Amino acid sequence: MKTQTLLGTVRVAWRNLWRNGRRSLVTIAAMTLALLAMVIYASLMRGLLGDMERKLLEVEVGDVQIHAPGYLDEPTLYDDLGESERLVGDLADLGFPATARFLGGGLAAAGDASAGVQIVGLDPEADRVASGLAGELAEGEWLSASEPSGVVIGSRLARTFGVEVGSELVILGQSVDGGIANDLYVVAGVLGSFSEAVDRSGVFVVEEAFRSFFGYEGGAHRIIVRRAPGGSTEDALAAALGLAPDEDVQSWRQLQPTAASMLDAAVAGLQVMMTIVYVAIAILILNAMLMAVFERIKELGLLKALGMSPRHVLSLILLEAGLQTGIAIVAGLTLAAPALWYLSEHGLQMAGLSGLTLMGMSFDSRWYSQVDAFSIGAPVSMLVIIVSLAVLYPGLKAARLRPIDAMRHQ
Amino acid sequence: MSQPIVQLDGVTKVYRQGSIDVHALRGVDLEIAKGEFTAICGPSGSGKTTTLNLIGALDSPTSGTVRLENEDLGALSRKELSEIRRDRIGFVFQAYNLVPVLTAYENAEMVLWVQGAPPEDRQRKVMELLEDVGLSGLEDRKPSELSGGQQQRVAIARAIASDPAVVLADEPTANVDSETADTLLDLMERLNKNRGVTFVFSTHDPKVMDRARRIVRMVDGSISDDTVKDAVT
Numbered sequence A: 001m002k003t004q005t006l007l008g009t010v011r012v013a014w015r016n017l018w019r020n021g022r023r024s025l026v027t028i029a030a031m032t033l034a035l036l037a038m039v040i041y042a043s044l045m046r047g048l049l050g051d052m053e054r055k056l057l058e059v060e061v062g063d064v065q066i067h068a069p070g071y072l073d074e075p076t077l078y079d080d081l082g083e084s085e086r087l088v089g090d091l092a093d094l095g096f097p098a099t100a101r102f103l104g105g106g107l108a109a110a111g112d113a114s115a116g117v118q119i120v121g122l123d124p125e126a127d128r129v130a131s132g133l134a135g136e137l138a139e140g141e142w143l144s145a146s147e148p149s150g151v152v153i154g155s156r157l158a159r160t161f162g163v164e165v166g167s168e169l170v171i172l173g174q175s176v177d178g179g180i181a182n183d184l185y186v187v188a189g190v191l192g193s194f195s196e197a198v199d200r201s202g203v204f205v206v207e208e209a210f211r212s213f214f215g216y217e218g219g220a221h222r223i224i225v226r227r228a229p230g231g232s233t234e235d236a237l238a239a240a241l242g243l244a245p246d247e248d249v250q251s252w253r254q255l256q257p258t259a260a261s262m263l264d265a266a267v268a269g270l271q272v273m274m275t276i277v278y279v280a281i282a283i284l285i286l287n288a289m290l291m292a293v294f295e296r297i298k299e300l301g302l303l304k305a306l307g308m309s310p311r312h313v314l315s316l317i318l319l320e321a322g323l324q325t326g327i328a329i330v331a332g333l334t335l336a337a338p339a340l341w342y343l344s345e346h347g348l349q350m351a352g353l354s355g356l357t358l359m360g361m362s363f364d365s366r367w368y369s370q371v372d373a374f375s376i377g378a379p380v381s382m383l384v385i386i387v388s389l390a391v392l393y394p395g396l397k398a399a400r401l402r403p404i405d406a407m408r409h410q
Numbered sequence B: 001m002s003q004p005i006v007q008l009d010g011v012t013k014v015y016r017q018g019s020i021d022v023h024a025l026r027g028v029d030l031e032i033a034k035g036e037f038t039a040i041c042g043p044s045g046s047g048k049t050t051t052l053n054l055i056g057a058l059d060s061p062t063s064g065t066v067r068l069e070n071e072d073l074g075a076l077s078r079k080e081l082s083e084i085r086r087d088r089i090g091f092v093f094q095a096y097n098l099v100p101v102l103t104a105y106e107n108a109e110m111v112l113w114v115q116g117a118p119p120e121d122r123q124r125k126v127m128e129l130l131e132d133v134g135l136s137g138l139e140d141r142k143p144s145e146l147s148g149g150q151q152q153r154v155a156i157a158r159a160i161a162s163d164p165a166v167v168l169a170d171e172p173t174a175n176v177d178s179e180t181a182d183t184l185l186d187l188m189e190r191l192n193k194n195r196g197v198t199f200v201f202s203t204h205d206p207k208v209m210d211r212a213r214r215i216v217r218m219v220d221g222s223i224s225d226d227t228v229k230d231a232v233t
């Protein structure tokens, strides 16, 4: 179709919209509201899922973990990875950020309070490459190799002990040779809340402090592997399996099955929700456009009698739906913009969620939306697809009218 | 004599209505030559509209052939028939002739627009035609703001804008008073004389059929009489 003809068709389609202006406005308003709701909902879900996934993968679990066989069933100081340093180096050479963690149990005490803790030794600088832990500090400073007596502890632990940055903490344990290990540490930093386990019992120290506390000389107990930038968990898993065929290599989905299925369920929930809302929209469009076609069946018959091609008639009907959708998209996104801006800047105050942990993952007290190609693109493209499908039937109906039948229509 | 524009040979049309066959046309032979001003008359149900629809490629015969400028319409696809209607036939219907959301100008321009004619040509032609049919100054009115006679003038302007081989008008004056009918016929007659437009129209109004130069009478699906008034030009 020539541009001139197309422009003319747009003009006719536009005027047709306002023949039954109220119906068009109702249709546009419904699409606008649906789009507005879906964009905000998708952005909030993206924010929530992104936050959960980030905490889970970036901060806590990583994409893949390597342990000595049997360690996860019964963790002990003696089941170590041996040549962990070389493994970390090999993974890094393949482009997978990795960090080694030394794990041991102990008892921490401050004042009258005491609690069982998990002592995690790490290299404070190397760890940053593969873990976002250092970025999760709520107060104080990250560990430093030059301050081996500094510790970073979980948020709940800090609250239980009533300690803050600069407070002293005594840790007791059993050293490798069976003797009693104990040392005095200073709280360098307190982590924000992100997982039940770390919140309640995480005590992070530098590798050197771990070794001297336990008298330990072996390899690390856990290696955390991240995906290569832009890559996937599966790639990291395959690489780790290749490099450590004799060790226990597991992805985060295997390590945290409940969290993984919860994330999957949330995504599925978003899709179901969007489908329901949009099917309702599809029915509305189908109805409105069918009415628009049947109302003017004589006129469409006239157009066909005068020699307008079926394709041209179809394009007229598609344009009428397309214009309404276009208006709804502009209106919906315009209305969504301030809401999205507010939600991504200030978030929703979720006092009730503060510190709440669900299946081992804890929530922030503020729920931020995340605006990205998915949260805008998915609702918009779904709307366009749904409308195109819904208008196809009335459009083809109009295109296939036999002019004399249509003009005889009462 | 020159080659006829329209040729119907042994045309029958049977409509199926439930289990009953309605014989709308029972063997019609008809030729229309260039420049004719012909009325098809006859009582209601005699087959006038059916005949015009067949000539206009809006319907196909049950048997027999319909030729337009020597082309057998029965051999053409729906798409080709649609193009025939667009390019070679002008239609004036009794009612529902105009698109309500378009102005008089835009309605008159309709066929040229569908053809994809260049805008400058359209503009020149349509303005000239609207003036010729006596609608200057009313170009921007919507059909609802025009009288019945004015609406039919727009339809006539639209029908002749694409220089069709024949203009088919099914009871073009049935919905207007007799005075307006007269002026519409004046207009059609003038366009026939000055521009050589071939007109075939149907009517059952004796006053209207008197204005035709050739009168084809139909009764019960057959042509009963075919009279050409004074064969002088």
Ligand SMILES: Nc1ncnc2c1ncn2[C@@H]1O[C@H](COP(=O)(O)OP(=O)(O)OP(=O)(O)O)[C@@H](O)[C@H]1O
Pocket (backbone or CB within 6 Å): B015, B016, B017, B022, B023, B024, B042, B043, B044, B045, B046, B047, B048, B049, B050, B051, B204
């Ligand atoms: N689509 C159709 N289905 C069934 N019968 C039809 C159809 N169209 C026309 N007919 C019948 O065919 C016959 C001829 O109809 P047609 O419309 O050609 O008559 P007409 O001369 O134009 O009549 P009128 O003066 O009332 O317009 C009539 O008996 C009519 O009922």
Ligand SMILES: [Mg+2]
Pocket (backbone or CB within 6 Å): B048, B049, B050, B170
């Ligand atoms: Mg009729």
